Amino acid sequence: MAAARRSPRLKDVAEAAGVHISTASRALNERTAALLNPQTLERVRETADGLGYRVNGMARALKTRRSLSIGMVVPDITNPFFPPTVRGAEDVLDRAGYSLLLSSTDNDLGKARRQVAAMLESQVDGLLLAMALRDDPLVNELRSGNAPLVLVNRTIDRGGVSAVVPDDFHGALEAAEHLYSLGHRRLAFVGGPLATSNGARRRASFDQTVARLGLKEVAALEAVAFDEDAGYATAQDLLTRHPRVTGVVAGNDLLAIGIIAAAAERGIACPQDISVVGFNDMLLAGRLQPPLTTIRIPQYDVGARAAELLMSLVDDPDRNPETVLISGELVIRGSTAAPRAAD
Amino acid sequence: MAAARRSPRLKDVAEAAGVHISTASRALNERTAALLNPQTLERVRETADGLGYRVNGMARALKTRRSLSIGMVVPDITNPFFPPTVRGAEDVLDRAGYSLLLSSTDNDLGKARRQVAAMLESQVDGLLLAMALRDDPLVNELRSGNAPLVLVNRTIDRGGVSAVVPDDFHGALEAAEHLYSLGHRRLAFVGGPLATSNGARRRASFDQTVARLGLKEVAALEAVAFDEDAGYATAQDLLTRHPRVTGVVAGNDLLAIGIIAAAAERGIACPQDISVVGFNDMLLAGRLQPPLTTIRIPQYDVGARAAELLMSLVDDPDRNPETVLISGELVIRGSTAAPRAAD
DNA sequence: AGCGTCGATGCAAACGGTTGCCGGCAGACA
DNA sequence: TGTCTGCCGGCAACCGTTTGCATCGACGCT
Incomplete structure (x- = not known):
């Protein structure tokens, strides 16, 4: 049982092929292979294959x-x-x-x-x-x-x-307009942390859009994270303080899921009682209960x-x-x- | 505007601290730091910090x-x-x-x-x-x-x-027994590729379990992959050839989703007309329509x-x-x- | 005073490649 | 046959660390 010897180095290949180590190096390098005599090239490559030679990336990278x-x-x-x-x-x-x-x-x-x-x-x-x-x-x-x-x-x-x-801005705008065009007039935004660009931009876009549409009864809340739990918690708050909201644009799909769950728990059904639009169109978003309306980001x-x-x-x-x-x-x-x- | 100079090497640190490079090396290495005079140690570490020194992992790895x-x-x-x-x-x-x-x-x-x-x-x-x-x-x-x-x-x-x-074996067994205990007697298995261990093992476990339970009307199909499309395609086949099946254990959750979709398309509702159990309990499995009964793997x-x-x-x-x-x-x-x- | 010991540091050889430079050799040409 | 030209391939430095070994000064001891 041959002990697993240390893997061959360039030097081993060179010696086996009867060339200098630098020649072996050139042979094994796409870019410099052209410098060599085709026969030498072939010979080196074959012995390298035979030995199972594999360049040491660290050494190469170092150089x-x-x-x-x-x-x-x-x-x-x-x-x-x-x-x-x-x-x-x-x-x-x-x-x-x-x-x-x-x-x-x-x-x-x-x-x-x-x-x-x-x-x-x-x-x-x-x-x-x-x-x-x-x-x-x-x-x-x-x-x-x-x-x-x-x-x-x-x-x-x-x-x-x-x-x-x-394109956060355009996305949130489309989401809000979609709700508006369905007839919703009391909208809310449950976004991710304002410290992130997409938290802030989607929020700004929402604010601007509802203002443009002339909506008065609006709310905008900030979830502590872009996840389901934060969506759930923030929605609790929202639904307590603004029970008349009928449409919410969520900072992303996970938030949307949390929001829908919080609503369901209060007997507020989606989409019958409340509409929610997500953001991203993550995997399986269309297979959820309910299938998520969302802004698809590739x-x-x-x-x-x-x-x-x-x-x-x-x-x-x-x-x-x-x-x-x-x-x-x-x-x-x-x-x-x-x-x-x-x- | 200082051009972004190349990052400092150990040699630079050593010179700046007035020690030999090997001393600097030892100072920066947890394991060898004890060999040094505490004052030297401190001095080297400080100059290293000052210079923003960062060891070159490739050189280290090479050695x-x-x-x-x-x-x-x-x-x-x-x-x-x-x-x-x-x-x-x-x-x-x-x-x-x-x-x-x-x-x-x-x-x-x-x-x-x-x-x-x-x-x-x-x-x-x-x-x-x-x-x-x-x-x-x-x-x-x-x-x-x-x-x-x-x-x-x-x-x-x-x-x-x-x-x-x-534990594929135990998982598939539990899935089949769950369906049995609900009253299902005509079961099917839609598993992943038999060339994979979990395709084969879940299948073997299913076969063995239904045999033990004495079930006669059973079918077992192999999907070409562990994904939704394969589940859908295989379920088409299954539902055509074995329309009386009422319970199916799927090779994983994605296959389950495909199966449910294929059934729905034929007007076969899950779980009213057909029960499906998945495998893995992937993220969001509980939020799907319907929420997936499945074997949870951590x-x-x-x-x-x-x-x-x-x-x-x-x-x-x-x-x-x-x-x-x-x-x-x-x-x-x-x-x-x-x-x-x-x- | 000489010597052994010991702690702290310097020395230099690797680790495994790449590459600028140079030299040798073959062929062409006169 | 002597010189020139190119093509091949060898030489050796270098990339940035680690580490076994040597060195060196101080100190304690007899």
Whole structure:
């Protein structure tokens, strides 16, 4: 039983093929292979295959200063918004020959800082951050650093850094107008934390839209997080203080679910008694009870575009920051309906 | 405007602190710090902080042969089963100081092979594979390699490699018995690919259970994948060939959703006309229409245990392979009910 | 005073590649 | 046959750390 010997190094390949180590290096490198005599090339490649040679990426990275890996940090991969986004990023990175280092921060700054530090230590060639606050200390530290950076899904208020985010403004506008056009006049907004760009922007858009429509009875609340529990808790508050509300636009789908649950618990049925529109159109949103009317954001594309942007930043670090808005569209399903006639 | 200079190296810190580079190295390393004079130690650490020094992980890894990263490959991070599993792994790895390299293979062997090769090149210290077939060429290649390996969620038939998988057998048994105890006598099984351990094991368990219960009218079909579309397609087939079936155990929750959709399309309502039990209890399973009765597998734990196992394998590569079964429990919700009285 | 001990630090050789530069050799040409 | 031209491939430095070993000064002891 041959003990699992240490894997062969370039030197071993070179010796076996009877060439100098530098020649072996060139043979195994797409870009430099052309410099070699075709026969030598072939010979080296064959012996490399025979030996099961595999380049040591760390050694290569050390020399070339390119790790071919990028780091992505999300609040929580378990939140249904992120898997498609991660997948989009993964796919374009993969095509570009890069690997993805992933981590979840739970919106904990300390944790995020540690994880990003670890990624930087492992010499990632760039960073995809999906956890930014509007005024984010970590992002501020990083923007002056030398790793290319692109923000995903959320951005910061002061620009100067590349980002790929949904068109929050237009989305929330469509949501509110949809409710209005169904006949709702007493609307509420239950959004995510105002400290995030999409919390704030969707809120601003809602406010502006209801003002434009001339609605008087409106309420706007801020949930502590973009999740079901926060939606539930905030809706309790809403329904107590504004029991006459008939339509609510939620900061995202998870909030919408929590809102619907809180309403149901009080005997307020969706969509009969209250209409709710979500945001994102996460996976399975159409299979829920009730199927969610929502603003569909192409989550995969968000990740993919962000990765593309990052790749171009890696190639040209002096490229100007750019923020791309991914637009969404209203998807009408079962969680919205006209208000009761009596209303 | 100071151009972003290259980040400081250990040498820079050493010079700034007036010590030799090796002393600086020892100062910055927990394990060797005790060797130094406390004052020197302090001085070095302060100058390192001042310079914003950050160790170059690649150089360190090259020397120490430990990258402190592990690779995880899943079929598709977009499949709701995986995010919690990935998260579980991530959390324990993070605590152990490791980073996670993630990739999705779409059950494509070539792609998986390339991705694993990339991970191995980047010198991961271990591999978490969640895409194994019962007889998997890639796993076979890898088991003889020198990277510790643990299979997640699915395992191979011939043992010899560590794995953390759900207790498929017990789960499917409980599902079938639940339907039986509700009064169903004409059961069907719509499972995932038999080439996977959980496809095959759940199927075997179903077969054995219905035999034990003495049921005659049973059917068992194999879907081409563990997803909604496959469930839908397979259910079409099932409902055509076995229209009298009243209860079906599905290979997982996504298949269950597809089955319910196919039934609904034919006017067969769940749970009134047909009962369906899923597997996994994925996120939001309880919020679907109808809320899914399912076998709950603690997906987070699967990933966490797998990561723990891998860590112990990294520490002691000669440790014996071990497979741990994570047990599930039946969660009764709205997709199952007694068959119609007339039945 | 000489010597052994010991704590603190310096020295230099790796780790496994990449790459600018240079030299050698073959073929062409006169 | 001597020189020039190119193509191939060797040489060696370097990427940034870690670490076994050597060194060195101080100190205690006889």
